[in-house]
Amino acid sequence: MSGLPVSVRKCGKCGANNPVHRPFGLTVFACPSCKSITLTDNSTLNKTNINTKGKFSPLIPLQSKGLIKGVAYTVIGAAQKREKYNSRAVWEEYVLSDETGQCAFLSQSGGHWIFLKQREKPAEYNPNSDFFENDDGQNYTFYTSYYSLTKNFIGEFPYDVTEVDKTFTREYIMPPFMFSAEEHDSELTCFAGEYMTPRQVRRSFSNSELTLPTREGIGSCQPFYFGIQPQRFAWLSFLFFIITLPLFLAMSKKVSNLALASAKLATFDSLYQSHNVSPSFEIADGPALLRIDSYSPVNNEWAEAEINIVNELTGKERSLGAGVEYYSGYDEDGGWSEGSVAGSVYVNAVEPGRYHIESKLSTSAVRPLYFEFNVYHDDPTGWNYCLVLLVLGGVCALILFAGYHFEKKRNES
Amino acid sequence: MTRLLQQLRILVSGQIVWLIIVASLSVLFVYGNRTATRMFTRDQSENWDPSGPGGSTYSRSSHIHHK
Numbered sequence: 001m002s003g004l005p006v007s008v009r010k011c012g013k014c015g016a017n018n019p020v021h022r023p024f025g026l027t028v029f030a031c032p033s034c035k036s037i038t039l040t041d042n043s044t045l046n047k048t049n050i051n052t053k054g055k056f057s058p059l060i061p062l063q064s065k066g067l068i069k070g071v072a073y074t075v076i077g078a079a080q081k082r083e084k085y086n087s088r089a090v091w092e093e094y095v096l097s098d099e100t101g102q103c104a105f106l107s108q109s110g111g112h113w114i115f116l117k118q119r120e121k122p123a124e125y126n127p128n129s130d131f132f133e134n135d136d137g138q139n140y141t142f143y144t145s146y147y148s149l150t151k152n153f154i155g156e157f158p159y160d161v162t163e164v165d166k167t168f169t170r171e172y173i174m175p176p177f178m179f180s181a182e183e184h185d186s187e188l189t190c191f192a193g194e195y196m197t198p199r200q201v202r203r204s205f206s207n208s209e210l211t212l213p214t215r216e217g218i219g220s221c222q223p224f225y226f227g228i229q230p231q232r233f234a235w236l237s238f239l240f241f242i243i244t245l246p247l248f249l250a251m252s253k254k255v256s257n258l259a260l261a262s263a264k265l266a267t268f269d270s271l272y273q274s275h276n277v278s279p280s281f282e283i284a285d286g287p288a289l290l291r292i293d294s295y296s297p298v299n300n301e302w303a304e305a306e307i308n309i310v311n312e313l314t315g316k317e318r319s320l321g322a323g324v325e326y327y328s329g330y331d332e333d334g335g336w337s338e339g340s341v342a343g344s345v346y347v348n349a350v351e352p353g354r355y356h357i358e359s360k361l362s363t364s365a366v367r368p369l370y371f372e373f374n375v376y377h378d379d380p381t382g383w384n385y386c387l388v389l390l391v392l393g394g395v396c397a398l399i400l401f402a403g404y405h406f407e408k409k410r411n412e413s
Numbered sequence: 414m415t416r417l418l419q420q421l422r423i424l425v426s427g428q429i430v431w432l433i434i435v436a437s438l439s440v441l442f443v444y445g446n447r448t449a450t451r452m453f454t455r456d457q458s459e460n461w462d463p464s465g466p467g468g469s470t471y472s473r474s475s476h477i478h479h480k
Contacts, residue, residue, distance in 0.1 A: 287449040320458035348450040
């Protein structure tokens with residue numbers, strides 16, 4: 001944690017002894033006791049538009065010690081600011097000093113926190129552009145620009161906090177990061193920021209029992225949920241599709257259209273019976289997916305074949321029903337129909353071996369009716385691949401939709 | 414090429430959720446293909462092993478919804 005205060009400054013007005021951490025880097029000091037403002041040369045500032053007498057209780061008290069990104073900081077100054085031409089855009093700014101006297105800043109607006117440190121001007125930064133590529137290769141997008149005003153402040157400031165109204169600030173975001181460029185008299189000061197949740201701030205200042213406001217709306221550089229970046233998510237998914245498509249095409253097997261087994265069952269028929277035992281057939285090369293296509297000219301009836309796939313070697317059976325139903329009619333809304341005269345069922349993971357199929361027909365029909373089915377050796381690759389793409393596409397669509405509303409809410413905030 | 418790799422690294426960095434989803438789907442895909450399973454397709458078949466426990470009886474419910 002940060003060491004002891006570097007020196008003590010006695011307030012010329014109220015006589016309070018105030019700890020001062022950066023006596024040589026100090027530009028402005030507001031006594032926390034009497035709020036009188038002192039400049040670097042120890043002269044007292046009398047003419048200022050800032051009403052430091054107003055009530056101001058920083059969320060993080062002065063002299064609080066915290067650990068952010070492994071560096072110990074002490075809160076040495078706190079200010080209330082707002083946009084010059086938008087009185088509703090208000091924030092708090094905390095000046096932090098590390099043990100070497102280097103400053104960092106923590107700003108809070110609507111319960112959202114940003115940790116900022118001064119940095120060099122990025123090589124690609126152009127104030128006339130709405131986006132730029134930062135030195136780390138990330139693209140930052142313009143978010144807002146404003147002149148600011150200081151409403152109130154206490155403690156030490158490494159810059160003239162009383163005269164910020166001529167400083168024009170441009171903010172760019174790449175959540176959870178942000179870049180801020182402050183221009184004052186053609187001089188540019190740049191800051192790199194990163195979003196912090198109230199919980200992270202509370203943890204950083206775990207020695208102080210902080211009561212922080214709950215977050216309102218979406219913060220300027222608040223990241224999307226779970227660290228997801230919706231557009232990147234969609235691009236990665238598209239890349240995944242492009243890369244895996246040739247693999248899928250290479251993996252897909254040519255499936256034979258020849259049926260492994262077929263049967264035609266019938267009721268009230270002299271030629272066909274309502275039960276059947278098919279000739280034997282072979283399944284080789286690993287487990288197989290079987291597709292059973294069935295057809296019956298049902299009309300306001302159902303028909304179902306109870307099918308047993310019997311392994312002739314082990315005697316094990318896979319039993320299932322392959323059925324069709326079709327109903328139609330008229331009511332007050334007009335004609336209606338439901339069901340189909342044809343259908344397919346699938347049997348997964350049928351082990352290699354020699355099989356035959358035993359089938360038996362049941363139907364609601366009280367007339368002669370036939371039911372036929374064919375058993376095919378199918379390939380699950382196409383279905384499974386499409387399903388993977390469908391799920392991924394669905395997740396992408398959901399995330400893009402949520403991301404769109406997240407960004408909309410961010411801009412409204 | 415270096416720039417392309419850098420862009421790819423930026424694209425992938427931090428996308429843990431995407432990696433988890435794609436890895437899970439890929440595992441399901443590979444499992445489905447290896448076991449000849451059509452994923453999320455209702456397989457109504459029931460196994461019956463005459464030599465296994467439970468003897469020679471089994472039950473099966475029909476998917477037909479009788480009108």
